[in-house]
Amino acid sequence: METEIDRMKKMPIEDFLARLGHHPVQRRANAVWYRSPYREEKTPSFKVNPEKNLWYDFGEGKGGNIFALAGEFIRTDDFLAQVKYVAEMSGMPLPEHEPRQSSGVRQAGGQSFEDVEILPLQNRALLHYLQERGIPSAIAVANCKEIRYTMHGKRYFAVAFGNGSGGYEIRNPFFKGCVPPKDVTLLPSGSTVCNVHEGFMDYLSARALGIGNGEDHLVLNSVSNAAKAFRYLDGYGRINCYLDNDEAGRRTLEALGTRYGERVSDCSGIYGGCKDLNEHLQKTLAGRLTQHENEKKSKSIKM
Structure with a gap:
């Protein structure tokens, strides 16, 4: 039976390095060249063989698999420490158990969450996952x-976003779920305007884009929670909706419009052509990067 360690060992070293912010300088047959990711150098001497999934640093005269590479980053030969580092950086479940606070067992759709522990967001792999989706670390941590948590005897970690009843929406690159109870999340600031988002990734995207600064925000955490939002939305003079551009989003917008009439504004035009606000954020950032690169090329040509 394949173990978690076996799966980690098969993770492409190129993908692992990319998660850490390191990208190839040159590609050749059966060889991808980098500047060493764990020491300073000008001439690339760090080689990855994608076929064998091995690396070799000619400058240091050493190489090996993904665990040996992790050892170079954290400066240790301790195998368990290397495994832990790979797990944290790749968002994979930890194969070993660590001492932790137990929060009992919670059920969600037949899934059992055991030994639930809530901590400040600091895992680098999770922060990198959010950054890939356009969410700055400062906004994510705040x-x-x-x-x-433990599920089916294995330990996992994820980003957690709390709701009004003590439950959490949880995400990592490989899993999307909820630790119940399920509920909406109100983020008040004393405004008479409330911005409604379908999921917390859209809310974080709004923060990143500067949408609704100084105003209240409400995250449905699922369109099925729309009725639960009424107890909060009834008191607002204006309700700006940033719902998904799909059938479920349109039905929810209609339901809110039926209840609140002209107080409801459909703001989905801001991200027309995109499924949701997060997709719009990612495309906006990609466009800015392309523009910046084109400006650099233009300047170099003129020089």
């Missing part, structure tokens, strides 16, 4: 937590 609005989210880190959850560690």
Whole structure:
């Protein structure tokens, strides 16, 4: 039976390095060249063989598999420490158990969350996951937590976003779920305007884009929770909706419009052509990067 360690060992070293912010300088047959990711150098001497999934640093005269590479980053030969580092950086479940606080067992759709522990968000792999989706670390840390839990005897970790009833929406690159109870999340600031988002990734995207600064925000955490939002939305003079551009989003907008009439504004035009606000954020950032690169090329040509 394949173990978690076996799966980690098979993770492409190129993907692992990319998660850490290191990208190839040159590609050749059966060889990808980098500047050493763990020491300073100008001439690339760090080689990855994608076929064998091995690396070799000609400058240091050493190489090996992904665990040996992790050892170079954290400066240790301790195998368990290397495994832990790979797990944290790749968002994979930890194969070993760590001492932790137990929060009992919670059920969600037949899934059992055991030994639930809520911590400040600081895991680098999780922060990198959010950054890949356009969410700056400062916004993520200010609005989210880190959850560690056991499921089916294995230990996992994810980004956690709390709701009004003590439950959490949880995300990592491989899993999307909820630690119940399920509920909406109100983020008040004393405004008479409330911005409604379908999921917490859209709310974080709004923060990143500067949407609704100084105003209240409400995250449905699922369109099925729309009725639960009424107890909060009834008191607002204006309700700006940033719902998904799909059938479920349109039905929810209609339901809110039926209840609140002209107080409801459909703001989905801001991200027309995108499924949701987070997709719009990612495309906006990609466009800015392309523009910046084109400007650099233009300047170099003129020089």
